[in-house]
Amino acid sequence: MINFDEAQIIANGALISSQRADIEAIADRIYDSGFDLLLFTSSGGSQAMLDPFPFYIRHMSALPVENILAADLMLGGSNRISDKTVAFLTSKSGDTGETVKAANWLKERGVRIVSVCGKADSVLESISDDCVVYGEGRPQELVFYYLIGRILYRNGDFADYPKFADELNGLAYALAQVRKQADEKCRQYALDYHKEPYNIWVGSGDLWPTAYSYSMCVLEESQWIRTKSVSSPEFFHGTLELLEDDVCMTLLLTEGPTRVLDERVKEFAQRHTKKLTCFDTKDYELPGISDEFRKYLSPVVMAAVLQRISKNIEEITGHSLDIRRYYRKENY
Numbered sequence: 001m002i003n004f005d006e007a008q009i010i011a012n013g014a015l016i017s018s019q020r021a022d023i024e025a026i027a028d029r030i031y032d033s034g035f036d037l038l039l040f041t042s043s044g045g046s047q048a049m050l051d052p053f054p055f056y057i058r059h060m061s062a063l064p065v066e067n068i069l070a071a072d073l074m075l076g077g078s079n080r081i082s083d084k085t086v087a088f089l090t091s092k093s094g095d096t097g098e099t100v101k102a103a104n105w106l107k108e109r110g111v112r113i114v115s116v117c118g119k120a121d122s123v124l125e126s127i128s129d130d131c132v133v134y135g136e137g138r139p140q141e142l143v144f145y146y147l148i149g150r151i152l153y154r155n156g157d158f159a160d161y162p163k164f165a166d167e168l169n170g171l172a173y174a175l176a177q178v179r180k181q182a183d184e185k186c187r188q189y190a191l192d193y194h195k196e197p198y199n200i201w202v203g204s205g206d207l208w209p210t211a212y213s214y215s216m217c218v219l220e221e222s223q224w225i226r227t228k229s230v231s232s233p234e235f236f237h238g239t240l241e242l243l244e245d246d247v248c249m250t251l252l253l254t255e256g257p258t259r260v261l262d263e264r265v266k267e268f269a270q271r272h273t274k275k276l277t278c279f280d281t282k283d284y285e286l287p288g289i290s291d292e293f294r295k296y297l298s299p300v301v302m303a304a305v306l307q308r309i310s311k312n313i314e315e316i317t318g319h320s321l322d323i324r325r326y327y328r329k330e331n332y
Contacts, residue, residue: 048209048212049213051209064080116140139175167290170289175300198247204232204233205254205257206256222324232264251279255294279305
């Protein structure tokens with residue numbers, strides 16, 4: 001396998017798991033202090049990483065929750081902000097422009113800010129009331145599984161959270177095994193479709209952010225491959241008319257409550273294009289993780305699968321995932 005280091009993947013996960021007690025303590029302080037809104041706001045792929053968690057909150061509880069891009073937030077995108085709001089922000093660099101501006105904007109309004117950053121002593125950390133630094137740890141979602149899972153547990157909405165959190169200690173190992181299981185299919189996918197002039201990516205529920213962010217942040221930003229991302233329910237309100245035998249379409253199937261929407265798309269697409277690829281989280285074993293918890297893990301399972309496309313397509317195209325023409329190269 002190209003660019004695969006299982007020991008490092010496991011060590012990355014352990015770095016976050018070692019902070020579980022501290023993360024849960026943040027959750028307890030939030031719950032004990034009370035709040036009128038849990039707000040998830042960031043930018044780009046970081047926002048997409050956050051978005052499954054408001055989805056889980058809505059499906060598991062009646063807690064007030066909202067998710068919105070940082071740039072939209074500052075232009076009046078939410079009328080629910082108060083000094084009892086708790087905001088969750090994340091940035092790998094800790095200095096993403098719109099996210100930092102949003103943090104300052106929220107701070108001025110008395111909002112409690114909890115950030116998750118890839119670098120210590122960042123600008124975002126300095127603005128935050130609480131910050132978790134994951135360094136090279138992956139997946140970043142693990143921080144939020146502990147943080148949001150604990151809040152749901154305290155609210156009486158997730159009684160099995162302690163068992164779930166214990167099993168998360170082995171999540172990085174399980175996701176390393178997913179990468180092994182997925183690599184052959186992902187390499188063939190990269191070989192078959194890296195020169196396609198147009199690609200449609202589809203997903204729903206907790207995997208809609210994954211479909212959106214992978215097509216945008218990897219295929220478009222990092223590989224300059226033209227894509228269209230659309231959610232499974234919205235696929236039938238326009239994009240379906242573009243399907244022909246030679247149109248490349250990739251469907252991500254979740255194990256969450258919206259799976260029926262993905263299966264509807266699959267049935268239709270199988271009849272109208274010869275270039276349909278389905279990546280289904282059900283196809284991958286997760287050693288050490290109980291079946292009852294798989295429905296919460298579709299985003300990290302799919303991220304592990306799709307990373308194998310990224311690693312292979314980079315080698316096949318000779319186009320490094322680190323090359324940019326404009327992003328953080330120009331003022332805009």
